[in-house]
Amino acid sequence: xxxxxxxxxAGHDDQYRLEPDAFDRLARYLDGAAERLQDDPDRADxxxxxxxxxxxxxxxTDPGDRPITxxxxxxxxxxxxxxxxxxxxxxxxxxxxxxxxRRRLVxxxxxxxxxxxxxxxxxxxxxxxxxxxxxxxLATVATAGVFLIVYVAMAFILPVGETxxxxxxxxxxxxxx
Amino acid sequence: MHPSKLGQLRKxxxxxxxxxxxxxxxxxVADIIDxxxxxxxxxxEGTLYPLLSTMRREGLxxxxxxxxVAGPPRKxxxxxxxxxxxxxxxxAYWDSLTRLIDELGR
Numbered sequence: 001x002x003x004x005x006x007x008x009x010a011g012h013d014d015q016y017r018l019e020p021d022a023f024d025r026l027a028r029y030l031d032g033a034a035e036r037l038q039d040d041p042d043r044a045d046x047x048x049x050x051x052x053x054x055x056x057x058x059x060x061t062d063p064g065d066r067p068i069t070x071x072x073x074x075x076x077x078x079x080x081x082x083x084x085x086x087x088x089x090x091x092x093x094x095x096x097x098x099x100x101x102r103r104r105l106v107x108x109x110x111x112x113x114x115x116x117x118x119x120x121x122x123x124x125x126x127x128x129x130x131x132x133x134x135x136x137x138l139a140t141v142a143t144a145g146v147f148l149i150v151y152v153a154m155a156f157i158l159p160v161g162e163t164x165x166x167x168x169x170x171x172x173x174x175x176x177x
Numbered sequence: 178m179h180p181s182k183l184g185q186l187r188k189x190x191x192x193x194x195x196x197x198x199x200x201x202x203x204x205x206v207a208d209i210i211d212x213x214x215x216x217x218x219x220x221x222e223g224t225l226y227p228l229l230s231t232m233r234r235e236g237l238x239x240x241x242x243x244x245x246v247a248g249p250p251r252k253x254x255x256x257x258x259x260x261x262x263x264x265x266x267x268x269a270y271w272d273s274l275t276r277l278i279d280e281l282g283r
Contacts, residue, residue: 011249033223042230049226049252053206056248081221086188086228 004067009058010051016058022070025077026054033083040085053080106161107154115155123161187218192232194218195225196256196264199238203253229254237263 005023006015018026033050037043057076058068105124107116118136122129140147198204198212206225213220232238237260240252256264 037227040227040230042227042234046226046230049206049230050222052249053222053226059248079221081223083227084224086224 009055010048012052012055012059014055014059016055017067018073019067019069022068022073025070025073029077036083036085046083050080050083104161105158107158109160115151116160117151117154117158120158120161191218191220191224192228193264193267195228195232196237196260196267199254200256200261200264203241203255205243205251205253209254232260236260 003020004017005020007018007023007026008015030047030050034043034047037046040046054076057079058072061068061072061076063069063072106120108119108123109116110119111129112119113133118132119129121127122132125132136147136151140151194213194216195209198209204212206222206229209225210220210222229238233240236257238254238256240254242250243253245251
């Protein structure tokens with residue numbers, strides 16, 4: 001006989017026998033629900049509600065001796081629908097909107113002198129690009145050319161990124177000051 | 178009207194419609210779903226459970242566990258005093274709003 005998985009659900013004394021893919025689908029739904037309810041003080045309560053409801057519906061499908069199929073689980077989960085916390089989603093969206101975009105060190109081609117490395121460093125560090133270039137040139141002279149190798153290496157390693165304007169916009173799109 | 182604008186409005190109204198349904202007496206989740214199913218406010222359990230929990234935490238409604246014929250006990254919801262107050266306020270506001278809309282559009 002094929003492998004089946006026994007499942008118990010909140011409030012239900014009976015065990016349900018599920019086909020493996022049906023179990024996976026159910027587990028994924030409940031994991032997703034738990035994740036969405038992460039900051040909900042009634043998390044355990046709501047998860048219990050969902051499990052009880054799924055159990056109620058499983059009783060009604062009653063496949064006899066056969067294990068419950070993924071189609072049956074899909075039907076049930078579709079009827080229940082994804083957990084929608086409404087307010088929590090708004091909070092999450094708000095947090096995402098106020099979070100400054102992650103800064104990446106890239107080469108900036110717009111306004112470059114050579115490969116755009118200094119330009120990228122300037123956008124990354126918020127230091128004016130002529131200062132970055134001056135520091136680079138001084139460092140190259142002071143180290144008898146070692147920094148030139150650093151420059152060439154960075155030119156190869158760093159990906160080409162957005163223009164300084166875009167980098168700037170990304171940076172200043174933080175919380176409203 | 179742009180569907181998302183109506184969607185926002187609908188989302189805000191759902192809470193009051195639930196108060197309205199629960200005010201008819203002891204109801205459990207399937208009753209609420211059935212009552213709303215044929216309306217513009219058809220709602221699924223995934224939305225309803227978190228909302229009911231929040232409303233309960235806000236003191237608008239409460240539930241009792243009751244045995245059911247088949248399956249586990251069910252939560253039967255009822256309005257609290259605060260919930261009844263909110264519903265009355267909402268109805269009064271809704272009346273004044275529809276009057277206002279009528280007047281302004283005349």
